[in-house]
Amino acid sequence: MSTIKQSRLTRRKMLAGAAGFAAGSGAVTGFPTIWAQNIKDIEIRHAGQPVTVLASIGEQASKDLGFKVTMQPSDNADLINRYLTQSANIDIGDISLAYMKYLIGRNILQTIPVDKFKNWDSTLPLFTKSEYADGRKASLQGISPYTVLYATDASGSKAAPGPTEFLNGVPSITNADTLGVRPDLAGRPITSWADLISPDFKGRSALQDNPTIGVIDVSMALEARGDLKYANKGNMTKEEIDKTINTMIDIKKSGQFRSFWGSFDQSVNLMASGEVVIQSMWSPAVAAVRTRGLPCVFQPLNEGYRGWGYMMGFMKHLSGIKLDAAYEYLNWYTSGFAGAVIAREGYYSAQPMNAKKYLTQVEWDYWYGGKPAAEEIRDPFGKLMEKPGRARDGGSFDERMGRIAVWNSVMDEDRYLTRRWNEFISA
Numbered sequence: 476m477s478t479i480k481q482s483r484l485t486r487r488k489m490l491a492g493a494a495g496f497a498a499g500s501g502a503v504t505g506f507p508t509i510w511a512q513n514i515k516d517i518e519i520r521h522a523g524q525p526v527t528v529l530a531s532i533g534e535q536a537s538k539d540l541g542f543k544v545t546m547q548p549s550d551n552a553d554l555i556n557r558y559l560t561q562s563a564n565i566d567i568g569d570i571s572l573a574y575m576k577y578l579i580g581r582n583i584l585q586t587i588p589v590d591k592f593k594n595w596d597s598t599l600p601l602f603t604k605s606e607y608a609d610g611r612k613a614s615l616q617g618i619s620p621y622t623v624l625y626a627t628d629a630s631g632s633k634a635a636p637g638p639t640e641f642l643n644g645v646p647s648i649t650n651a652d653t654l655g656v657r658p659d660l661a662g663r664p665i666t667s668w669a670d671l672i673s674p675d676f677k678g679r680s681a682l683q684d685n686p687t688i689g690v691i692d693v694s695m696a697l698e699a700r701g702d703l704k705y706a707n708k709g710n711m712t713k714e715e716i717d718k719t720i721n722t723m724i725d726i727k728k729s730g731q732f733r734s735f736w737g738s739f740d741q742s743v744n745l746m747a748s749g750e751v752v753i754q755s756m757w758s759p760a761v762a763a764v765r766t767r768g769l770p771c772v773f774q775p776l777n778e779g780y781r782g783w784g785y786m787m788g789f790m791k792h793l794s795g796i797k798l799d800a801a802y803e804y805l806n807w808y809t810s811g812f813a814g815a816v817i818a819r820e821g822y823y824s825a826q827p828m829n830a831k832k833y834l835t836q837v838e839w840d841y842w843y844g845g846k847p848a849a850e851e852i853r854d855p856f857g858k859l860m861e862k863p864g865r866a867r868d869g870g871s872f873d874e875r876m877g878r879i880a881v882w883n884s885v886m887d888e889d890r891y892l893t894r895r896w897n898e899f900i901s902a
Contacts, residue, residue: 517542517800522554523569526759526820527648527785531855532813540807542800558583562790566801570644570788573687573883575623579634579643584788586631586641591802594809597826602646602784603638607877617691617709617882620646620784644786645805646825648817651780651875654692655742655756659770660749667777668695671753677731681745681754684735686896687885690716691781692755693723695880699778709884713891720895724902735900739763746771758821761868762860773868779880780869784825818842819855823872845871 521528521544528546536544547565549557555574557565562583570578578584589595600606605613605621613619625635626643634643656665663675671680671692682689694708703718705711711719726732733751736742743763745751756773764771787808793801807813814824815833821842824830831839840846845866852861861867869875886892 513796514542514800517797519544519797519800519804520547520564520566521545521569521804522547522549522557522565522567523785524548524551524554526822527569527817529816529855532808532816535812536804536807539812540800540803544804558788563792565790566793566797567804568788568790569647569785571883572620572623572784572786573618573885575634575643575786575788576618576885578788579623579626580632583791584631584643585791585793586626586629586643587645587789587805588629589640589642592642592645592809593806594826594829597809597829598646599649599825599827601649601876602825607873611877614779614782614879614881616707616880617782617884619782619882620649620786624786644788645809647785647787647809647813648822649782649784649825649876650758650822651782651869651879652755652757653776653780653869654774655746655754655761655764656772656774657746657749657752657764657770658772660752665753665774665776667699668692669699671696671755672700672726672731674729674731676753677729678733679750679752680732681734681736681742681751682732683742683755684737684900686893687889688781688883689735689755690719690723690892690896691881691884693726694719695778695781697722708881710886711888711892713888716886716888716892716895720899723899727899727902758868759854762821762854765861766859775869775874775878779878780875781881781883782876782879783883816855819853819860821860823876827872841867843872845869845874 525548528548530546533544533546551571555577558568558578600608601613602620602624605615605619607613615622623634623643625637625639626641627633627635627639629641631643654671682692691708694705697703697719698705702722705715734745736745739757739760742756742760745754746764747767747769758773761771761773787805789801809826809829811829811832814826814830817824818830818834827843837849841848841852847866848861848863850863851859854860
């Protein structure tokens with residue numbers, strides 16, 4: 476695949492082959508011999524979304540590295556609160572690109588020197604250069620990875636506008652979202668974000684009840700329909716927010732929206748029940764509907780996708796042997812095993828060629844190559860995700876991640892947006 480290039484072999488990329496010896500002998504890679512006897516007492520606490528901090532990943536890391544890795548799953552709202560108020564109880568956090576805006580310069584994170592990150596050369600240029608392999612520049616609307624990846628200096632007080640020797644976090648997971656559709660109930664082809672607010676689906680469309688995501692989804696629809704033209708859909712002015720929310724209130728009063736969902740299960744149940752035929756949705760939720768024997772697609776749209784991603788951030792308190800252990804875990808996490816587990820949920824690793832080493836050829840062809848499944852495709856827990864013969868919605872990695880129109884965001888006028896969003900919900 477053109478976007479995903481094999482990079483040179485590094486010490487960390489050889490970890491998988493040496494893991495059994497290292498863990499069994501106590502010769503844990505990267506640590507001075509004098510510390511080897513103490514490393515078994517180290518615990519690294521990794522907080523993140525339930526879909527990323529899976530117990531199986533922590534268990535394998537603990538086995539391979541010789542120290543304990545504890546996973547702490549929480550939803551996004553709880554996570555950002557923990558980072559802001561309880562960071563001493565976390566060592567590494569999965570931080571949404573959008574939420575980096577809350578944390579940079581708050582003395583919560585410490586920077587990560589590029590030369591400490593052994594899988595830098597394997598990381599997608601979409602993150603490191605904000606470009607695709609063919610040289611096209613990626614969208615900078617919203618909070619793109621490039622705008623929050625680099626720190627101006629070791630202090631991490633500000634994000635840098637371009638590459639430096641220090642990172643605010645390490646890219647880990649990414650994806651491109653679109654609308655979920657029940658084609659059997661829609662009655663016609665869905666080709667545009669504008670269909671989300673089309674009268675054809677009055678009372679049968681739904682939004683994610685998150686102001687920063689919901690308003691971007693509607694802005695994609697309004698722009699596609701020709702109502703408004705935004706300078707940056709991911710960072711609207713107050714005037715743009717007012718025009719958008721006022722239009723959303725009118726659309727809501729017309730009876731367009733059946734519901735506003737706040738959880739994975741809610742989105743699945745709305746589609747599975749047939750109450751909703753088009754809505755904001757996550758890729759694994761679409762797959763969950765299909766496992767019930769119901770047709771459901773993650774629909775590619777003319778205007779492109781809404782992108783998102785996560786970075787692994789180091790909390791400020793890490794030091795000494797525990798900081799060294801954190802680097803070992805970071806380099807292990809991005810070396811492939813975790814990326815393969817995440818791929819089986821429908822998400823992309825920011826180091827895809829490393830993940831490929833832990834996927835079967837059939838899995839790689841389906842998840843990244845956009846090819847029809849040659850056999851049953853299963854999630855990390857063994858549950859059927861896709862039947863043979865069906866290709867992933869949206870096609871290959873290049874086709875999906877190469878068409879990002881806007882990234883998830885926290886806007887400069889976030890507080891104002893939240894107030895207006897609450898007016899919309901209560902209207």
